[in-house]
Amino acid sequence: MLRINSKEELKALRTNITSKRDLSKPYITICSGTACHATGSDAVAAAIQAELEKQGLTEDVGVRRTGCHGFCERGPIIVIYPGELCYLNVTPEDVPEIIAKTIKENEIIERLLYYDSSTGERIVHEHEIPFYKYQTRVVFSGNLWVDPANIDDYIALGGYQALAKVLHEMTPEEVLEEVKSANLRGRGGGGFPAGRKWESTRNATGKPKYVIVNCDEGDPGAYMDRSIMEGNPHRVLEGLIIAAYAIGSQQGFVYVRQEYPLAVKNLAIALEQAREYGFLGKDILGSGFEFDVKVHRGAGAFVSGESSALMNAIEGKVGEPRPKYTHTSDSGIWDKPSSLNNVETYATVPLIIRKGADWFNSIGTEGSKGTKIFSLVGKVNNTGLVEVPMGTTLRDIIYKIGGGIRGGKKFKAVQTGGPSGGVIPEQYLDTPVDFDALTKLGSMMGSGGMIVMDEDTCIVDIARYFVDFLCNESCGKCVPCREGLKRMREILNGIVAGKGREGDIELLKEIADVMKSASLCALGTTAANPVLSTIRYFSDEYEAHIRDGRCPALVCKDLISFYIDPDKCTACRLCMKNCPEGAIEGDKRVIHVIDQTKCIKCGICYDVCPSKVGAVMKISGEPVPPPIPEAERGIERRKEKGEGRKEEKGEKERGEGKGQKAKGEGGRDER
Amino acid sequence: MVEIDLKRVDEMIERYKGEEGVLIQLLLDIQSEFNWISKEAITQISERMQIPKSQIYRIASFYEAMSLEPVGRHIIQVCLGTACQVRGAPKILDRIEGDLKIKGGETTPDMRFTLKRVNCLGCCAMGPVIVVDGIYHGKITPAMVEGILETYE
Incomplete structure (x- = not known):
């Protein structure tokens, strides 16, 4: 690879790359x-390669493995250009047909297109699919086009031009001003203005100064940083180099989770290619500016993202927090001035430089500018990564883009902000989402996780889940966080086990108060948020658990029971075969009965019982009806009595044995 | 049990020569190659790099990704991130724990499987997810567990 020594050479390189690309070619x-x-997707890619070779089309058809498109629910996704034809859930078996029909004959394969169940229409183009149509993809856009292992793809889209502009046309102070006037707030959690952070690091006296990319992304349920780092690592690097120039740093670090092996790999490739072109190292783009980056892999500790x-x-x-008597901008790595931002924040920077602060300010709300990527997951129809302007309502995100709740269930709440955030109930669905609005509701933006919960999610169990998570992740250095979480976990474990006591809710609030005021780092001060916000909006659910021993969502194992409705059971033996404990008695033509003493309440019987039969019942807060006497369990006898059993037919329809067992199809489980 | 080749450990140490703050990275390298970090390996690092053993143990025991005990032939990771949690991950974990008669973090006596709980693997759209030896299995139900595990000897 040729080293690029000036802005002009970068321009020439881009022209050279794009001129070789024939955009009319499929x-x-x-x-x-x-x-x-x-x-x-590996198998699909291999099948495409093999089929193109077989048909002698390798010269005529380009193939590119891009980063994440965000519509993960429907992957593997392929898009065929020109024409932007989008096929979803593609399997290797579909490939010969795709090549023969779509590539050779320009014919569209209907069944692979997106089917819009609300209109009954099939949608051809990727950007017209509702999931994409209502998004504003700015930071995430490159993912659709760029092969992360090929720097030329990024350059073809105008990549590293912002860097060239900064190095040759702007002083570091001007860069700072631009980022400050863009009001770019950190996308990693707190929403602190990035420009101010950079400025105080620049003005700090110590040397050398360090810049850091936080790709730890420990919030369970959030994965936008992973997707950007995997799919378009150069955009992050370009942002980082610009930050380094503005701050006056020669050394950067990227901290990336070990759990993200593909991100680690693609980042390493990107760094190597950036060095070869001279975007990293000495005399970057002939400007005299020197900067390089080291990668540090994290090792699975949530608190290390602090x-x-x-x-x-x-x-x-050890990745434990330090007491913060001084800011990291004065005393960070090796006590030197250090500036840290997350992946999405850095990825936004080149856009601000290229398009200007005014452009960025034209998107978003008063206090939160630009777009934000959310990972929309949980009980929603279209799970995936969603980029929208700040200020878009939760309802638009969940219903317009997310396609509403799975299986026609009722929405209960959406959890944002990860373990430091909270839940937001239905009455606030029309809230415009930005940093301040979410905080006002007792939750927070966090890194952008949005976990949608339906009526089958127990809110107390969710609070318990987060507290349990944080309890395991608390480093234990300070007492309020370490002990507070443990006591909270004890109380919540008691409540979900039906051993809740009057006064538990007040006690939880009291502990939360102490943790908030006295913990060492943000993990502790925000740890009680999931508990407080669930109490704030769903105190009736807490009370149902504590007072009535009832779990309204039918989740908490100790409070629910399963039994088989004798009037509905067709004696198909499916539940018997799948019960891991052998707790179900019965036989062919003998109605099944669950032995309550053996039942571990795993719910497998409930999931495998065919939905049209629906004989396995789940109840809470009421006694299990006594099993019917053995003498009355014979199905034929009941048939004679005219109760209409269709045992033979039923068995054939449902299919017997292994296949069902292995796949668990036809059950009531929402999947 | 995989024996850790101390010569290999030396080679890994060599790669970081002259760099600062590399202990975590070195331990991760050993972990990813051998799936665990032995007492002997820690002694070796301590001697070669002049770092107190206590400091190495402190790090190796702090991080979830590092294991001080040998692990089974196959590693099952059950994702318990929030998205998987609301889609039924606890039921999957229960089923695996029940089938293998071990808890999260443990290894079966025949060294066939090690079961690990992980907080989020970042493929939330496919939840619940389990990963066996690096292969992702998404949208699984408790009834599918047996079929998946059967394929690993």
Whole structure:
């Protein structure tokens, strides 16, 4: 690769790359993010390659493995250009047909298109699919086009031009001003203005100064940083180099989770390619500016995503937070001035430089500018990554883009902000989402996780889940966080086990108060948020658990029971075969009965009982009806009595044995 | 049980020569190659790099990704991130724990499986997710568990 020594040379390189690309020639992009990998995009890519070779089309058709397209629910996704034809849930078996019909004959394969169940229409183009149509993809847009292992793809889209502009046309102070006037707030959690952070690091006296990318993304349920780092790492690097220039830093670090192997790999490739072109190293783009980056892999500790803990880890120490008597902008890594931002924040920077602060300010709300990427997950129809202007309502995100709640269930709440955030109930669905509005509701933006919950989610169990999570992740250094979480976990475990006591709710609030005022780092001060916000909006659910021993969502194991409705049971033996404890008695033509003493309440019987039969019942807060006497369990006898059993037919329809057992199809489980 | 080749450990140490703050990275390298970190390996690092053993143990025991005990032939990771949680991950974990008769973090006596709980693997759209030896299995139900585990000897 040629080293690029000036702005002009970068321009020439881009022209050279784009001129070689014939945009009228068909090319296929295959989404290769982690989720699509998991659903088989490797096999699809291999099948496409093999089929093109077989047909002698390798010269005529381009193939590109891109980053995550965000619509993970429907992967693997392929998009065929020109024409932007989008096929979803593609399997290797579909590939010969795609090549023969779509590539060779320009014919659309209807069944692979997106089906809009509300209009009954099939949608051809990716951007017209409702999931994409209502998004504003700015930061995430490159993911659709760029092969993360090929820097030329990024350059073709205008990549590194912002860097060239900064290095050759702007002083560091001007860069700071631009980012400050864009009002870019950190996308990692707190929403602190990035420009101010950079400025105080620049003005700090110590040397050298460090810049850090936080790609720890420990919030369970959030994965936008992973997708950007995997899919478009150069955009993050470009932002980082610009920040380094503005701050006056020669050394950067990228802290990335070990749990994200593809991000680690793609980042390493990106760094190498950026060095070869001279975007990193000495005399970057002939400007005299020097900067390079080291990668530090995290090792699975949530608290290490906290900025001072992360800096400890980079020093090779245990990733625990430090007391913050001084700001990390004065005393960070090795006590030197350090500035830390997350992946999405850095990825936004090149856009601000290229398009200007005014453009950025034209998007969003008063206090929160630009767009934000959310990971819309949980009980929603279209799960995936969603980029929208700040200020979009929760309802638009969940219903317009997310397609509403799965299986026609009722919406209960959406959890935002990860373990430091809270839940938001239905009455606030029309809230415009930005940093301040979410905080006002007792939740927070966090890194942008949005976990949708339906009526089958127990809110107390969710609070218990977060407290349990944080309890395991608390480093234990300070007492309020370590002990507070443990006591909270005890109380919540009691409540979900039906051993809740009057006064528990007040006690939880009291502990929360102490943790908030006295913990060492943000993990502790925000740890009670999930508990407080669930109490705030769903105190009736807490009370049902405590007072009536009832779990309204039918989730908490100790408060629910399963039994088989003898009037509905067709004696198909499906539940018997699947019960891991052998707790179900019965036989062919003998109505099944659950032995309550053996039942571990795993719910498998409930899931496998065919939905049209629906004989397995789940109840809470009421006694289990006594089993019918053995003498009355014979189905034929009941048939004679005219109760209409269709045992033979039923068995054939449902299919017997292994297949059902292995796949668990036809059950009531929402999947 | 995989024996840790101390010569390999030396090679790994060599790669970081002259750099600061590399202990975590080195331990991760050993972990990812051998799936655990032995007492002997820690002694070796301590001697070669002049770092107190206590400091190495402190790090190796702090991080979830590092294991001080040998692990089974196959590693099952059950994702318990929030998205998987609301889609029924606890039922999956229950089923695996029940089938294998071990708890999260443990290894079966025949060394066939090690079961790990992980907080979020970042493929929330496919939840609940389990990963066996790096292969992702998404949208699984408790009834599918047996079929998946059967394929691993």
